[in-house]
Amino acid sequence: MSFQFVIMQLFNGLILGSLYVLLALGLSIIFGTLGIINFAHGAFFMLGAYTAYTIMTFLVPNFWVALICVPAIMALFGAACEVLLFRRLYAMPPLYIMLLTFGLMLVIQDVVRMVFGSMGVPFPTPESLSGAVNLGFMYYPKYRLFLIAITAACSIAVWLFLTKTRLGAVIRAGTDNSQMVDALGIDINRIITLVVALGTGLAGLAGVLAAPIQNVRHLMGMDFLVDCFVVVVIGGMGSIAGSIVGGLIVGEIISVGVMVWPPMANTLIYLFMAAFLLARPRGLFGREAFHD
Amino acid sequence: MTKRGLFSKKNLTVLAVLLLAAALPFIAPYEGLASEILIFALFAMAFDLVLGYAGMLSFGHAAFFGIGAYGAGILLIRVYPSVLLALLGSVLVSSVAAFLIGFASIRRRGIYFTMVTLAFAQMFYFIAFKWTALTGGDDGLQGVPRPSVGPLDLGPEINLYYFILFVVVISTAIMVRVVNSPFGSTLQALRENRNRTMSIGYDVDRFKLMAFVISGFFSGLAGGLYALLQNFVPLSSLYWTTSGEVVVMTIAGGMGTLFGPALGAFGIILLRDVISNYTESWSFFMGVLFMVAVLGFRGGIIGVLRDRLKVQV
Numbered sequence: 356m357s358f359q360f361v362i363m364q365l366f367n368g369l370i371l372g373s374l375y376v377l378l379a380l381g382l383s384i385i386f387g388t389l390g391i392i393n394f395a396h397g398a399f400f401m402l403g404a405y406t407a408y409t410i411m412t413f414l415v416p417n418f419w420v421a422l423i424c425v426p427a428i429m430a431l432f433g434a435a436c437e438v439l440l441f442r443r444l445y446a447m448p449p450l451y452i453m454l455l456t457f458g459l460m461l462v463i464q465d466v467v468r469m470v471f472g473s474m475g476v477p478f479p480t481p482e483s484l485s486g487a488v489n490l491g492f493m494y495y496p497k498y499r500l501f502l503i504a505i506t507a508a509c510s511i512a513v514w515l516f517l518t519k520t521r522l523g524a525v526i527r528a529g530t531d532n533s534q535m536v537d538a539l540g541i542d543i544n545r546i547i548t549l550v551v552a553l554g555t556g557l558a559g560l561a562g563v564l565a566a567p568i569q570n571v572r573h574l575m576g577m578d579f580l581v582d583c584f585v586v587v588v589i590g591g592m593g594s595i596a597g598s599i600v601g602g603l604i605v606g607e608i609i610s611v612g613v614m615v616w617p618p619m620a621n622t623l624i625y626l627f628m629a630a631f632l633l634a635r636p637r638g639l640f641g642r643e644a645f646h647d
Numbered sequence: 648m649t650k651r652g653l654f655s656k657k658n659l660t661v662l663a664v665l666l667l668a669a670a671l672p673f674i675a676p677y678e679g680l681a682s683e684i685l686i687f688a689l690f691a692m693a694f695d696l697v698l699g700y701a702g703m704l705s706f707g708h709a710a711f712f713g714i715g716a717y718g719a720g721i722l723l724i725r726v727y728p729s730v731l732l733a734l735l736g737s738v739l740v741s742s743v744a745a746f747l748i749g750f751a752s753i754r755r756r757g758i759y760f761t762m763v764t765l766a767f768a769q770m771f772y773f774i775a776f777k778w779t780a781l782t783g784g785d786d787g788l789q790g791v792p793r794p795s796v797g798p799l800d801l802g803p804e805i806n807l808y809y810f811i812l813f814v815v816v817i818s819t820a821i822m823v824r825v826v827n828s829p830f831g832s833t834l835q836a837l838r839e840n841r842n843r844t845m846s847i848g849y850d851v852d853r854f855k856l857m858a859f860v861i862s863g864f865f866s867g868l869a870g871g872l873y874a875l876l877q878n879f880v881p882l883s884s885l886y887w888t889t890s891g892e893v894v895v896m897t898i899a900g901g902m903g904t905l906f907g908p909a910l911g912a913f914g915i916i917l918l919r920d921v922i923s924n925y926t927e928s929w930s931f932f933m934g935v936l937f938m939v940a941v942l943g944f945r946g947g948i949i950g951v952l953r954d955r956l957k958v959q960v
Contacts, residue, residue: 458937465931584762625770
C-alpha cells in the first residue's frame with residue numbers, strides 16, 4: 356500500500372464525510388426544533404440530485420445554475436411539506452410525524468422511479484471542474500476539492516447563522532423551549548417552517564454536490580440516511596459541531612475500512628457506533644437534555 | 648371485565664378468528680398467500696410487544712426476522728434437514744441478536760432508540776450482503792428444503808399452511824399470556840409513565856430488554872417459517888423496508904393490541920398481492936397508506952372497529 360494511496364483514501368473519506376456533514380446538519384436542526392428524525396431526509400437528498408439533473412438536461416445545461424437553484428427549490432419543497440403535512444401532527448406524539456416522513460420517503464422514491472426509471476441517470480462532472488490539481492505530493496480531482504471547500508463554507512455559514520444572528524438565536528431558543536418562544540410573541544410555526552426549509556435545502560445541496568460522484572438512483576438516499584443516523588449518534592443529536600465532526604469521522608472510517616478490509620467497510624461504522632453507545636451514550640457533543 | 652363462561656363474547660371471538668384462520672387458504676387467492684399472512688401476523692404481533700406495549704419504536708426488526716430466516720435456511724441446507732431443529736435455531740439466533748442489539752440500544756430512549764436499532768439492522772444487512780459464501784449475497788439463500796415433520800409432509804402448500812397455523816396459534820397464546828401477565832402490565836406502566844414505574848422500584852431497562860428479546864424471539868420464528876414457505880431467503884428480508892412494513896402493519900391495524908397488528912398484516916399482505924397484479928409501484932401505495940394511517944386513522948383498523956361499530960376487542 357503506497358503512501359499516495361493512503362493519502363488519496365483519506366481525501367476520499369473527507370469527500371464522503373462532507374456529504375454526511377451537509378445531511379447531518381439538516382437532520383440535526385430539524386430534530387432540534389421538531390424533536391423528530393426526518394426519514395424523508397435521504398429522499399430529499401436524492402430529489403436534489405434529480406432536480407439538478409432535470410434542470411441541466413431540460414432547461415439550462417449549466418452546473419452552476421443547478422447548484423444555486425436546487426437548494427432554493429428543495430427549501431421551498433421542504434417548507435411545503437411542513438405546512439401541508441407535518442403541521443397537522445404537532446399535537447400528537449412525535450412518533451406520528453416520524454412515520455409520516457417515512458411514508459413520504461417511500462412516495463418520493465417511487466415517484467422518482469416511475470418518472471426516471473430504476474436504472475438511474477448519468478450525471479457528468481461539470482466541465483469547469485473536471486481534471487485534476489497537483490497538490491505537490493499527488494494529483495487530486497478538482498471537483499472533489501471544490502466539494503470539500505463548499506461544504507466547509509456552508510458549515511461555517513450555518514454555524515454563523517445559528518450563533519450570530521437574531522433569527523438564529525430564535526431558532527436555538529425554539530430548540531430549548533418552543534412554548535416559551537411562542538409565549539414571547541414569536542410565531543413559532545414560521546420558525547419551524549424556516550428550519551425545515553433550511554434542512555431540506557442543505558439536503559438538496561448535498562444532492563447536487565453528490566450527483567457527479569455518486570450513482571444518481573432513486574434509492575441513493577436510503578443508505579446515506581442510515582449512515583447519517585450513525586453520524587448523529589456519534590456526534591450528538593442537535594449539535595452543529597457534532598454533525599461536522601461526526602460526519603468527517605464516519606467518512607474517514609469508511610475510507611480507511613475500504614483500504615484495510617473492503618467487505619467490512621460498511622459494517623465497521625456500526626461497530627464503531629455500538630462501541631460509542633456503550634462508552635458515551637450522548638455522543639461527542641450531545642447535550643444531556645437530548646439524551647431522553 | 649367481559650362475562651366469563653364458555654360462551655362469553657371473548658371466547659366466541661377467539662373461536663370465530665380460529666375458524667376464519669382454518670378456512671383462510673380456501674378464501675385467499677392462493678394457499679401460499681394465506682401462509683404469508685399468518686407469518687406476517689406473527690411478526691407484527693411480536694413487533695407490537697415492543698411498540699404497542701413497551702412504547703419503543705424499533706426500526707430494526709427486519710434484523711430479527713431476517714436472522715431467523717437465514718438461521719433456519721442455513722441449518723436446513725448445511726447442518727441437518729429437520730424443521731424443528733431449524734426453527735429452534737432461528738429463535739435462538741434471533742433472541743441472541745435481540746439481546747445484543749437491545750443491550751447496546753435500550754439505554755437510548757425515543758428517537759435515538761429508533762435510529763440505533765435501524766443502524767444495527769443495516770449492519771446485519773451488509774454482513775449478509777457481503778458474506779456471499781454463507782448467505783448467497785445479493786441472490787439470497789437459494790434452495791431451502793422443506794423436510795417432513797414426523798408423519799406430516801410439508802411439501803404440499805396446504806399442509807405447510809396448517810403447520811404454520813399451529814405454530815402461530817401456540818405463539819399467539821404465549822404472547823397473550825405475556826401481555827396479560829404482571830410483566831405485561833409493568834411494560835404498559837413504564838410506557839405510560841417511566842419515572843413513576845422506576846420510583847416504584849422496577850428496573851425499567853431490564854423489563855424493556857426482556858420485552859425486546861421476547862419480541863426478537865417471535866420475529867425470528869416468523870422469519871424461520873418464512874424461509875420454509877419460500878424455500879428461499881431473500882436478502883430484502885433483512886433490509887429496512889421489511890422493518891418499515893411491519894411498522895405500517897402494526898399502525899394500520901392498531902398498536903397496543905395483539906389482534907390489531909395481525910389484522911393489519913392480513914390487510915396489507917392481501918393489498919400488496921392485489922396491487923402487485925396491476926403495478927410495480929407497491930412502495931408508492933405503502934407510502935400513501937403510511938401517510939393516510941398516520942394522518943387519518945391513528946387508532947388503526949381496531950380503532951375504527953371500536954369507535955364506529957362498538958365492537959369489543
